[in-house]
Amino acid sequence: MSAPSPAVELRHVSKRFGAVAAVEGVSLAVRAGEFLTLLGPSGCGKTTLLRMIAGFEIPDAGAVLLGGADVTALPPHRRDxxxxxxxxxxxxHLNVRENIAFGLRMQRRAAKEIAARVGEMVALVALEGCEERKPHQLSGGQRQRVALARALAPRPAVLLLDEPLSALDARLRQTMQLELKRLQRQVGTTFVFVTHDQEEALTISDRIALVNRGRIEQIGTTQEIYHKPATAFAAEFIGQANVMEAEWVGNEPGFARLRVAGIELRVAAEAWPAGVTRARVSIRPEKIHLGKTRPLGGSGFEVRVDEEIFKGATDRFGLVTASGARLIAMVANESALREAIHAGDRVWCAVHADDIVVLRESGNERGQPA
Amino acid sequence: MRAADTSAQRRPGWAAWLLLTPLLVWLLAFVVAPAAILVAYSFAERDELGRVGFGFSLENYGRIADATYVAVFARSVGYAAITTAICAVLGYPVAWCLARASENWRHRLLLLVMIPFWTSFLIRTYAWITILKSEGLLNGLLLWLHAIATPLELLYTPTAVIVGLVYAYLPFMILPIYGSAEKLDPALIEAAHDLGCGPWRTFAQIVVPLTLPGFYAGVLMVFVPAIGMFAITDLMGGARVPMIGNVIQDQFVGQARDKPFGAALAVVFMLLFVAVYWLLQRRAAEREPA
Known part of the structure; x- marks a missing residue:
């Protein structure tokens, strides 16, 4: 039995706009029924990728497949x-009902069927009572729902969403994120979502494809992307990270010993690429555990607390190591009774070997991303 | 402060009237006064020598009801309507292509639409005569191609008049539609395609309804002046198919020399414009969201 075809597949697609390479040799497979987010900074090519799936852009090279069928040459109105x-x-010029019915009318469905489906969609996005209104009589959130209902009404195999929440205010945006996720589970359609907001991507996606400079930097589940960033760009774009140069200094049973900012740290032996002496590593701020006493096991190091920022649920500390390197650490404010750490204190840090992520260099890195 | 602002909006103060004065003077001098003179003439009488005696007579208006003039009016409206229809059919695709063309091309193509305006209207009309006359360019070409055996009778026919009118007024249809089409959000076209709407249906279902304000403006700018046109009917119709413009011209500067009657015709004609304009505005207002 062969595996089912991916809902969307891009094979080595490239697209140039004049002298600018918007997309360079991207391959990507979107599984049927998943919520995949194309995440990246503005101008990274994520929207171009989406437009190639929709058919608004024709790739200069490579192929676009939908459900296993090559649609590279098909115009947008012939793609599902x-x-x-x-x-x-x-x-x-059309009211809510007519907007939602538009795609169904184009499919020349029977009037009865269209009416039933429109009613179903109106209920799905909770717009009952607004059917006769024109778009200019709706709020931003309501327009967003109409757009969603209109796109879902013809039961497409794949729904593409191009930063659909970016025009909404922060509160409404968070509500809509959850609603979108719920909706996707409910209808089961494959969603390909484009955003530049990493928090939004983490909230709503099953998987994230991180796009940078026209290439896919990393693709994985939200957990994988967050906990195991592949590159410095991935580590720094999603959440916060301490990215530092590491030097291999030797092996010991099960571990590789590294020197990072003058401190000796250990990572699992298999995490360090064989034969490499230098690489960058990433440590998430919340993975640095702070204490007033030297941790057991002797893997800790001492730092000076340079600044302390109270952020409500967490405290953010700026740390300076003996060699002068700066780190940030994030500590959850679980209890007011936790022993207080203040600027100027000398504290001990402990980092678990598994929380040090060895990064590879980006394939197309031209200087550090900002 | 706020209250002062709103009251100022409700009742314009002397400063506002002062600012409006140049406009009001202009309107008075160039719109109201000529119209008033025309209306005054239309109620006047003419003696045997062609002199105008002012008074109040409805005789001029009565004469318009004469079958000859009704026919002229009907013919004028018919010709203008055909011209408008042809201009719409030819102009819509051109305007749409202009609006969709890349920035570079758009400016060049717009220039092509405008270039005829750099030459005198009469010269351009004479150019058409050169093309259409019996021994003209078109007949010459067709004869040379052996498509015809004898020259076609093209000039001084109703067709020639329509050709001339369409040629003269096509830009006035293209430009307002282009103005509307250019403002159309390209995402709407993409959305239509995305929902399974092919290019032709997108044009009919999205582009046309959303550019109607421009279309109505185009209809107005073609239909109204086309009704009153006299030069083209004279030159290309050979005065065989007089339109209302020719009749009015004849009353003022031609052989008929009946200014009061000409004025009455012009007033009726003007009211016709107002009616067309009002109808189109009302339709546009119905369409346009508040």
Missing amino acids: VNQVFQSYALFP
Whole structure:
């Protein structure tokens, strides 16, 4: 039995706009029924990737497959994908009902069937009572729902969403993130979502494809992306990270010994690429455990607390090592009774070997990403 | 402060009237006064020598009801309507392509639409005569191609008049539609394609409804002046198919020399414009969201 075809597959697609390479040799497979997010800074090529799936851009090289069929040459109106546009792009001369019915009318469905499906979609996005309104009579959130209902009504195999929440205010945005995730589970359609907001990506996705400079930097589940960033870009773009140069100084049973910012640390032997002497490593701020006393096992190191920022649920500490390297650590404010650490204190740090992530260099790195 | 602002909005103060004065003077001098003179003439009478005696007579308006003039009015409206329809059919795709063209091309193509305006209107009309006359360029070409045996009778026919009118007014249809189409959000076109709408249906279902304000403006700018046109009908129709413009011209500067009657015709004609304009505005207002 062969594995089912991916809902969307990009094979070595490239696209240039004049002298600018927007996408360079990207391959990507989106599984049927998953919520995949293309995440990256603005101008990284994520929207171009989405537009190639929709058919608005033709790749200069490579192929686009939908459900295993090559659609590279098919125009957008012949592809079984629908898009939710960043500006919503609701038809201003049509009311909510007519907007939602548009795709079904294009499929020349029977009037009865269209009416039933529109009713179903209106209920799905909770817009009952707004059917006769024109787009300009709706709030931003309502327009967003209409755009969603309109795109889902013809039952596309894949729904593409181009930063659909970016025009909403922060509160509504968070509500809509959860609603979108719930909706995706409910309808079971494959969602390909584009955003530059890493928090949003972590909240709503099953998997994230991190896009940088026209290439996919890393693809994985939200946990994988967060806990095992592959590159410095991945580590720094998602959440916060201490990214430092590490030098291999020797092996011991089960571990590789590294010198990082003048401190000796250990990582699991298999985490360190064989034959490499230098690489960058990433440590998440919350993985640095602070204490007033030397931790057991002797793997700790001493630092000076340089600054202390109270952030409510967490405390953020700026630390300086003996060699002068700066680190940040994040400590959850679980209890007011926790022993207080203040700026100027000397404290001990402990980092678990598994929490030090060895990074590879980005394939196309031209200087450090900002 | 706020209250002062709103009251100022409700009742313009002397400063506002002062600012409006140049506009009001302009309107008075160039719109109200000529119209008033025209209306005054339309109620006047003419003696045997062609002199105008002012008074209040409805006789001029009564004469318009004469079958000859009704026919002229009907013909003018018909010709203008055909011209408008042809301009719409030709102009819509051109305007749409202009709006969709890349920035570079758009400016060049717009220039092509405008270039005819750099030449005198009469010269351009004479150019058409050169093309259409019996021994003209078109007949010459067709004869040379052996497509025809004898020259076609093209000039001084209703077709020639329509050709001339369409040529003269096509840019006035293209430009307002282009203005509307250019403002159309490209994402709407993409959304239509995305939802399974092919290029032709997108044009009919999205582009046309959303550019109607420009289309109505185009209709107005073609239909209204086309009704009153006299130069083209004279030159290319050979005065065989007089339109209302020719009749009015004849009353003022031609052989008929009946200014009061000409004025009455012009007033009726003006009211016709106002009616068309009002109808189009109302339709546009219905379409346009508040």
